[in-house]
Amino acid sequence: MTSSSLPAADAGAPASAPASATASPPGPAPKAGKSQKALLLLAVAALLLPVLAYFSTARSIVEIWDSSGTFTHGYVILPISLWLAWQRRAAIAQLSAAPCWPALLALAACGAAWLLGEFGDVQIVRHYAFVAMLPLVVLALLGKRIAWALAFPLAFVLFAVPFGDVFINPLIGVTADFTVWALRATGIPVLRDGTSFSIPTGNWSVVEACSGVRYLIASITLGCLYAYLTFRSTRRRALFIVASMLVPIVANGLRAYMIVMLGHLSGMTLAVGVDHLIYGWLFFGLVMFLLFWLGSLWREDAPADEQAAPDRAAAEAAASAGNAPMRSFAAALLAIAVCVGAWPAYAAWLEQRESAAAPASLSGFASTWQPAAPFAQWKPSYPAASAELQQFYAGPAGHPVGLNLLYYRKQDHNTKLISSVNRMAAEKDPNWHSVASELREENLGGRVLAVRESTLSGAGGRMLVWNWYWVDGRYTANDYLGKVLQVKQKALQGSDDGAAVMVFSPYEEKPEVARAAMRAFVAANLARVDAALDANRHK
Known part of the structure; x- marks a missing residue:
């Protein structure tokens, strides 16, 4: 009277029904895998759109990385962002994806900002407008859940923009003020003339290389990355980032003071040439090591059960919602292409429309003197x-x-x-x-x-x-x-x-x-x- 008494050939149809109710169906898995691969390809294509549309802007960023030692770190920003995103792959796989249509407005705003930067030849505006499009493309195509899960890796891309020259002159002034103050506090007479000053053993000048802008940019970039990887609370992250901004400014003043003192005490035989740059980087490395060591004393490691809880919730939400239809992502990709490509197309049309101007000449000026x-x-x-x-x-x-x-x-x-x-x-x-x-x-x-x-x-x-x-x-x-x-x-x-x-x-x-x-x-x-x-x- 039980199913066990049935012949083996007859057991397949009726007896397998209860078992199939408790076992996972093998059919949907390959389909889901194909859908994820197709979505990944769409995401890669969407991210390539700004690079292709604004290739000259992207090239100018790389040229600055290549020509300026201050911004050489730009080469590693994108690999670090990709590595950080890869670390989140398990959590991302459990989240449902759906286009975020309001993000298209932000993409269009970035394109308009790029166009204004093109009109005014403001390179920094063009650079930030272009790089900001990359995280916005992810938001527009994949939606708020995935973009939020990748918030820091996406935002970290902005550090690729070569920005910081505007701080050179203020930092020169701060460094000169601190060095002169420290020398006088030490009892050494100083005769100051702007950013140049004289002491009994020689003359010194605080120039661009002494501004410390390289230390500041490197410290902020590393500080943000370290704060993200080491702390969990927003408060500790914010405090460490502020410290990474202030510490290099103070450290650069101390570095300049110590270099002048080395030259003074050695009779202007030490730290008066290339060696003072070497001393500067060694001192900066020591300061950053101490800053990160102090930060490690307050590190926050999230327990495994706390990390798993959000993933389970996300998995349940994804199971109930699922990804949007593929045609929605295709429509979003088309809309992204329009929002991204309209502005450089308009700039090219305006450039062609502009008639060739006659050569400029100032020979018409005649003074009354x-x-x-x-x-x-x-x-x-x-x-x-x-x-x-x-x-x-x-x-x-x-x-x-x-x-x-x-x-x-x-x-x-x-x-x-x-x-x-x-x-x-x-x-x-x-x-x-x-x-x-x-x-x-x-x-x-x-x-x-x-x-x-x-x-x-x-x-x-x-x-x-x-x-x-x-x-x-x-x-x-x-x-x-x-x-x-x-x-x-x-x-x-x-x-x-x-x-x-x-x-x-x-x-x-x-x-x-x-x-x-x-x-x-x-x-x-x-x-x-x-x-x-x-x-x-x-x-």
């Missing part, structure tokens, strides 16, 4: 311009003044009017070095003109330089306002024309003598400068 012999061998550290003019004049009072005009047209990342690397004197200029810089407002016959005043020092004495920009027919000494005017001009007129105006004059002891001469020259010739620049604008 008498020409004079050159009083200084000086050229600003700016890229080659479309048109240049440098002339020297003798004022009514006899004090000499120079004028330098640089006109830019068809700018690119190598020939930018407004850039953080443009300076009044190059770092290794054999004749001049910058001592100080500040913004001033000059009243010229009822017209207020904002200028940036730079003090240069060299073997031939001292010199004041006033410089400002001419963009879209307006003058400004503010880099950010100048970029805004460039974007407006490019968007409305299809032109990126702009110019740098520089007026300079030497002095011996009192800079006001040079200011008075420059003030008189600008008041007498500003209208003629306007006319010479405006003539090129309408060519």
Whole structure:
């Protein structure tokens, strides 16, 4: 009367039914595996879309990695992000995927930001807009659950953007202030001149390589990664990241002080050449080791049962919800392609539509002052311009003044009017070095003109330089306002024309003598400068 009494040949159909109710069906597994592989291929294709659409931007990032030792770490950011994502593969496999359509708006916003950066030739905006598209593509295609599970690996990609040059000058000032303070506190007399100073045994100068920006960028990058891997609470992670920001700034000040002391105590035989860079990196390595060692004392390892609980919950949710239909992912991939590709396509169309402009020329400028012999061998550290003019004049009072005009047209990342690397004197200029810089407002016959005043020092004495920009027919000494005017001009007129105006004059002891001469020259010739620049604008 039991199923065991049936023949073996007859037991298959009726007797297997109860067993099949408790056993896992073998059929769906291969289907699910194929679906996951297809979804993975779609994700790879979606991530390649921004790289292909913005290839020139991606290439410029790699070029900076290759040319600047400050940003060489960019080569390892993507591999680290992929490794971190691979560590989460088990948890990701248990989560359901579905496109997040609102993320397309964020993708479109990044594309618009890239376009504005292209119009204003703001490289950092283009870089961040491009790199931010990568995590947004994952969010748009796979959904919020998977993107949240990969939040840190996706956000860590942003460290690939070469950013930090803007901190060089402030860090130079901080390092110089700390070093001079520490020397005086030690009892060593110091005579300071801007970022340069003298002590009884020799002369020192805090230059770009001494700013510590490399230490700061490396420390923040490693600090964020270490905080993610070592701590679980948001509070401890935030505190460690803040420490990774502050510690290298203080450590760089101590490094500069110790290098000066090594030179001072050794009679300027130690730490005065390449060896002081070696000492600096050794000291930085020791400081970072101590920082990570202290952080390890408060590490938080999540227990295994706490790690498993979210996975079980995710598995139950995934089992009940499942992945969205494949056609939804295909539609999302198409929408991503539109949101990503529309902006570079529009920029290329605008570039082709723009007619070829005539060559720029500044030969039309004629000063009301008498020409004079050159009083200084000086050229600003700016890229080659479309048109240049440098002339020297003798004022009514006899004090000499120079004028330098640089006109830019068809700018690119190598020939930018407004850039953080443009300076009044190059770092290794054999004749001049910058001592100080500040913004001033000059009243010229009822017209207020904002200028940036730079003090240069060299073997031939001292010199004041006033410089400002001419963009879209307006003058400004503010880099950010100048970029805004460039974007407006490019968007409305299809032109990126702009110019740098520089007026300079030497002095011996009192800079006001040079200011008075420059003030008189600008008041007498500003209208003629306007006319010479405006003539090129309408060519």
